[in-house]
Amino acid sequence: MSPEKYLRYLVPSVLFGTQRTKQILQATPSDDITRTDAERTQITVYNYDAANLHQTELKAVHESFDFRDNDQVSWINIDGLRKSDVETIGLHFGIHHLIIEDILSLHQRPKMDEVEGTLYCLLNMLYYNDKQHAVEQEQVSIVLGKNFVLTFQEDPSRDVFDPIRDKLRLATSKLRQRGADYLCYTMLDLIVDNYFIVMEKLGDRIEHAEEEVIRNSNTRSLARINYLRKELIVLKRNIAPVRDLIGGIIRSESELLDDRTTKYFKDVYDHIIQAYDLSENYRDIMISMQDLYVNNVNLKMNEVMKVMAIVTCLMAPATVIGGVFGMNFDVIPTAHNQWGFYTAVGAMLLIPVAMLVMFKRRGWF
Structure with missing residues (x-):
């Protein structure tokens, strides 16, 4: 066993997770754009219809201009954001400058906007870091237009859209038969479904912490409870606004949304409600666990x-x-x-x- 595993508990800031608290409290939106341009940008285009699929890797943003006005559905995915690239593609595809600012801004609250013929969704993809036992988030922006979907991601090394890429390669898939609004639904559905994967791993940590509290309540148990409660704050901060986001899409009367697709968004809404309820259950369990810790300490004292x-x-x-x-x-x-x-x-x-x-x-x- 590595001695560093135990020596790190001698540092109070590590034991009680104060650094994690600082990270959570610093996640505040700002009008000033402080994003640093990505060193590497990857632009991928999927242009498809029921009969054909063309996948292209672009070297520059201006190469995507030809995909705006065509009879096929175009998915343009940009991994790694640069201010000049986002402004250039936003100007050509008719994206409002306020949406461009939201794409470039950091720590935005998940939301949905409908501006000048485009539907904009901003939310976070969640991941669970098994090494640090922390919930990590990556901001993703989805712009739905007529026959095109633009997605902007921060980290090109990971996303949850691989199932979409696999389905696009199947000519018989429902994704190939539908329009851009169905593609937008599929993206939101995958992001929301990935929340459950993160919550399941976090639930395992909560279960282990509960067993530790029941068997041996000590200061380290209290530190784990405190740390898990902070991770639940991150989880709930990202899940709760998505409920309003999906609800706004369902209530929208935009011409970009087909009536047949609305029922699919309702299914996503049911999933996000379930995820929200589950996060509330986790929160109740953590409160009960903290009460159990206090009761155990008092029992030992008695x-x-x-x-x-x-x-x-x-x-x-x-x-x-x-x-x-x-x-x-x-x-x-x-x-x-x-x-x-x-x-x-x-x-x-x-x-x-x-x-x-x-x-x-x-x-x-």
């Missing part, structure tokens, strides 16, 4: 105090007898008797034994 009280009571007769026979008087009963010492010692032993029997009969321990 057990200690009870033992100390019993010991004090058992020592009281010996203390009294020793005090009486230790007084500096000339005349003390049995002081000069050859059996006096043995009588006093016998009384010191017999009286506590009698007290133990009485305590046991009364059920005091």
